[in-house]
Amino acid sequence: MDVAIIETSGLGDRSYLVAHDGVAVVIDPQRDIDRVLDLARERNVRITHVLETHLHNDYVTGGLDLSNIVGAEYAVPAGDDVGYPRRAVADGDVIDAGPIQLEVLHTPGHTHHHVSYVLRDSGGDVHGVFTGGSMLFGTTGRTDLIGPEDTEELTRAQYHSVHKLADRLPAATPIYPTHGFGSFCSATPASGDESTIGEQRTTNPALTQDEQSYVDELLAGLSAYPAYYAHMGVINSEGPQPADLTPPEPIDPAELRRRIEAGEWVVDLRNRTMFAAGHLQGTLGFELSGSFVSYFGWLYDWGAPVTLIGESRDQIADAKRELVRIGVDRLTGAATGDIDDLRDGAPLGSYRVADFAQLAEARSAETVAVLDVRQTHEFEQEHIPGAANIPLHELPGRLGDVPAGQVWVHCASGYRSSIAASYLDRAGHDVVLIDDAFDKAGELGLTKQ
Incomplete structure (x- = not known):
C-alpha cells in the first residue's frame, strides 16, 4: 500500500x-x-x-x-x-x-x-x-x-x-x-x-x-x-471551475503605468529587498515565497483584476498556480524583465532596509516610530515598548492610525513587514523595512514581555 x-x-x-x-x-x-x-x-x-x-x-x-x-x-x-x-x-x-x-x-x-x-x-x-x-x-x-x-x-x-x-x-x-x-x-x-x-x-x-x-x-x-x-x-459547494494555468497576457510599460494610475491591483513578486531598492510607484510588494498566497488572499480585494510583475515568465507561472488554488482567477496581465525597463519614464520608488541592530542604534539617538504588524496575540506576548501594533490584515483600513514621521516596520521574520512597507510607501509614508528575525530584537534588549 x-x-x-x-x-x-x-x-x-x-x-x-x-x-x-x-x-x-x-x-x-x-x-x-x-x-x-x-x-x-x-x-x-x-x-x-x-x-x-x-x-x-x-x-x-x-x-x-x-x-x-x-x-x-x-x-x-x-x-x-x-x-x-x-x-x-x-x-x-x-x-x-x-x-x-x-x-x-x-x-x-x-x-x-x-x-x-x-x-x-x-x-x-x-x-x-x-x-x-x-x-x-x-x-x-x-x-x-x-x-x-x-x-x-x-x-x-x-x-x-x-x-x-x-x-x-x-x-x-x-x-x-x-x-x-x-x-x-x-x-x-x-x-x-x-x-x-x-x-x-x-x-x-x-x-x-x-x-x-x-x-x-x-x-x-x-x-x-x-x-x-x-x-x-x-466556491467548493457550488462546484469549482477547472483551474486555468495558461500564462497571463503580457503587457507593455505604458499599459502597466495606466493600470497603476487607475489604482488597480498591480503586484510585484520580486524579492523584498529588490522591491525596496527600486519599484514602480503605486505597486504592492508580495514576495513570491512561502507565505505568499495566504497573505495575498487575506489582503486581496475579492474579484478585482490583478496584474503581476515578475523577474521571469516562470515566476509569473508559479504565482498564477498559487493564486488559482484560492480562486484568484482575474489575472489580467503580466510584465517581466528589469524593473528599470518597465517604468515608462517614471521615477522608481525606494525605501531603506535595516535590521534590529540598526533600529537599536537609531532609538539611542532619537525617538523613532515603530510599527509592529504581527497579530495581536503575538504583540501581547512580547513587543518593543512604544511600538504601535496594527496587524497586517488590518493595515489597509487603518492607514490613518500609522504614526507620523519616519516609520520603522517589523514583523516576526520580515515577510509581513515587507508587504506592509509597500502599502505604507504607496500611501506616501517615509518607511524603513526591518528585514530581520524578531528574536534578534529580544537578544538586543529591545523587547518586553
Whole structure:
C-alpha cells in the first residue's frame, strides 16, 4: 500500500494518492490537479475514487474536476449541500476500491459534517487514517470557521472526534492530515512531519487534557484567519471551475503605468529587498515565497483584476498556480524583465532596509516610530515598548492610525513587514523595512514581555 504525499507548502496543506495493485484513490486534492495526474501516470495507476474529508475553507478543491476527468466516483461528506452529483458518505460507509478499502468515520469539529477515512487492505488490516482537519500532528483543526455561534459546539465535537479516532485505531496507525503544515486551518501550530495514533495519545491536547481544559485552551488560542476563507466554502459547494494555468497576457510599460494610475491591483513578486531598492510607484510588494498566497488572499480585494510583475515568465507561472488554488482567477496581465525597463519614464520608488541592530542604534539617538504588524496575540506576548501594533490584515483600513514621521516596520521574520512597507510607501509614508528575525530584537534588549 503506497501513500504518496502531494505537498502544497504555500497553504500548509497535503493531498494524498493511495496506490495498490494498479488502483489509486485521491484524498483532498488541490485545484491544480495536473500534479495528481502526473503522479498517477508515474505510478501507472488508475484513479477510481476521489474523496473529500470536508468542504475546504482554505483552498478551492480539484476533486470535482479530477473525478470528471478520470471518471472516478466522487465522495463528499453527507450533510454538505453541494450543487453537483457526488456520493454522499456517512459514518460507517465503506469506499470499495478493490484492493483499497476506506471506512468513513464521522469526525465533526473542523466542520459539522467532516469525515475521516480509515485505510485498509482487502484483508481488513489498517494502513493509516486520513484525518483532514480533525486530528493533526500535536494539535487539531480550528473550530471557528463556520461561525461564532457554532464554535464552542464544534470545539467539543472536535474533542470527541479525536478520541473516537484514538479509541478505534491501533497505536501504530499512521495519520495523514490535510492541514497542519503552516495552514491557518490548524488551531495551533502543528509539530513534526509524520505521526501515529500512539504518538498522538501522548502529545495531542485533545487526548492529554480533559474536555473543558481542551475547550478553554483552544478557544483562548484562536487567532485571526485569512479573509479569503469566506469565499472558499461557497466556491467548493457550488462546484469549482477547472483551474486555468495558461500564462497571463503580457503587457507593455505604458499599459502597466495606466493600470497603476487607475489604482488597480498591480503586484510585484520580486524579492523584498529588490522591491525596496527600486519599484514602480503605486505597486504592492508580495514576495513570491512561502507565505505568499495566504497573505495575498487575506489582503486581496475579492474579484478585482490583478496584474503581476515578475523577474521571469516562470515566476509569473508559479504565482498564477498559487493564486488559482484560492480562486484568484482575474489575472489580467503580466510584465517581466528589469524593473528599470518597465517604468515608462517614471521615477522608481525606494525605501531603506535595516535590521534590529540598526533600529537599536537609531532609538539611542532619537525617538523613532515603530510599527509592529504581527497579530495581536503575538504583540501581547512580547513587543518593543512604544511600538504601535496594527496587524497586517488590518493595515489597509487603518492607514490613518500609522504614526507620523519616519516609520520603522517589523514583523516576526520580515515577510509581513515587507508587504506592509509597500502599502505604507504607496500611501506616501517615509518607511524603513526591518528585514530581520524578531528574536534578534529580544537578544538586543529591545523587547518586553
